[in-house]
Amino acid sequence: MTEVSTSSTTEGGGLSETTYGELREIAARYPQPRSGLLPMLHLVQSTEGRVTPEGIEACADILGITAAEVSGVATFYTMYKRRPVGDYLVGVCTNTLCAVMGGDAIFERLKEHLDVGNDETTADGKITLEHVECNAACDYAPVMMVNWEFMDNVTPQSATDLVDDLREGVEVRSTRGPRIATWREVERVLAGYPDDRVDEGPAAGPPSLVGLNLAREQGWTAPGSEASGDTDGTPDTAREAVEQADTARAETETTQEEGHQDG
Numbered sequence: 592m593t594e595v596s597t598s599s600t601t602e603g604g605g606l607s608e609t610t611y612g613e614l615r616e617i618a619a620r621y622p623q624p625r626s627g628l629l630p631m632l633h634l635v636q637s638t639e640g641r642v643t644p645e646g647i648e649a650c651a652d653i654l655g656i657t658a659a660e661v662s663g664v665a666t667f668y669t670m671y672k673r674r675p676v677g678d679y680l681v682g683v684c685t686n687t688l689c690a691v692m693g694g695d696a697i698f699e700r701l702k703e704h705l706d707v708g709n710d711e712t713t714a715d716g717k718i719t720l721e722h723v724e725c726n727a728a729c730d731y732a733p734v735m736m737v738n739w740e741f742m743d744n745v746t747p748q749s750a751t752d753l754v755d756d757l758r759e760g761v762e763v764r765s766t767r768g769p770r771i772a773t774w775r776e777v778e779r780v781l782a783g784y785p786d787d788r789v790d791e792g793p794a795a796g797p798p799s800l801v802g803l804n805l806a807r808e809q810g811w812t813a814p815g816s817e818a819s820g821d822t823d824g825t826p827d828t829a830r831e832a833v834e835q836a837d838t839a840r841a842e843t844e845t846t847q848e849e850g851h852q853d854g
Contacts, residue, residue: 605645610638611653617783618653625654628664630782632671637778641672669723670781677712677719678773679757682736683750684726693746694733698722700747705754717758719774730798731766738777740765743796768792 617631618624628650635646642665651658665671683689683698701720705713712719728734731743735750742753743766756763763771769791772780780786806812 605643606635606638606649610634611649613782613784614649614653620783625656628654628661629668632661632665633778634782636672636676637775637782640675640775674710675712675716676774678717678775679754679771680719680721680736680738680774681754681757682721682723682726684724684728684732684734684736685722686725688729689726689733692732697733697735697745697747697750701750701754704751713758715758718754731796737763737765737771738774739781740768740771742766764792767794767796 613634614631617634618627621627631650631653632642632646635642635650639646647658647661647665651661654661665673681701683694683701685694685698698720702708705718705720707713707718707720710719710721723736726734726736726741728741728743731741733745735742735745735753737753737757742750745753753763757771765771769788772786772788776786
């Protein structure tokens with residue numbers, strides 16, 4: 592692992608020595624350090640408000656990969672931002688079902704109300720607005736997310752009331768989750784540093800549980816692999832999946848070593 596000098600960046604107001612230490616800490620969690628890149632980028636966002644060039648270089652140096660490789664990941668996933676994000680990232684689902692149920696109207700109302708366009712931030716730095724393709728909550732359409740927390744069954748009026756409350760510092764709770772934290776606070780959680788809000792609020796509502804409850808009432812269960820004559824070696828449990836993955840990895844490494852020796 593390459594050591595990174597932090598003197599120039601801390602003096603210039605960039606990544607602090609504490610952040611460098613936490614980036615190394617994240618990388619050390621994984622057998623293959625580069626597996627820590629995703630949470631490392633979230634940590635950069637938690638301190639810088641976006642993925643900065645300094646953050647990309649720091650991740651690359653710590654993981655022993657190129658800045659281009661880090662940048663490729665940062666630009667592939669939409670959760671990583673290259674422009675500053677406000678205190679609250681408001682994402683309005685405009686995919687098919689939410690759009691039909693009012694998502695497009697909600698997005699248009701918020702653009703007008705906040706005087707911003709897609710992926711733009713209000714002048715006070717409080718709200719960044721974006722449309723998203725799917726929030727994976729079709730049973731509560733139309734849906735918004737605030738810093739990745741669900742706001743269900745919204746209307747144009749409830750959406751504008753919500754962003755007004757956020758801008759005024761009023762405590763807001765998600766429909767199926769905790770109090771809404773700031774975007775930087777949530778990014779730190781995604782980096783693997785809990786905020787002790789995990790048990791706040793319900794995790795699922797009645798519409799999400801209809802199928803499960805019906806199956807229980809009818810005594811329905813999913814058949815095991817043996818019922819279909821499945822003999823393809825697909826693991827039935829998480830433990831078997833891990834063991835299978837470890838075995839496959841070991842076999843691959845052995846093959847690679849033998850190839851190098853033959854060469």
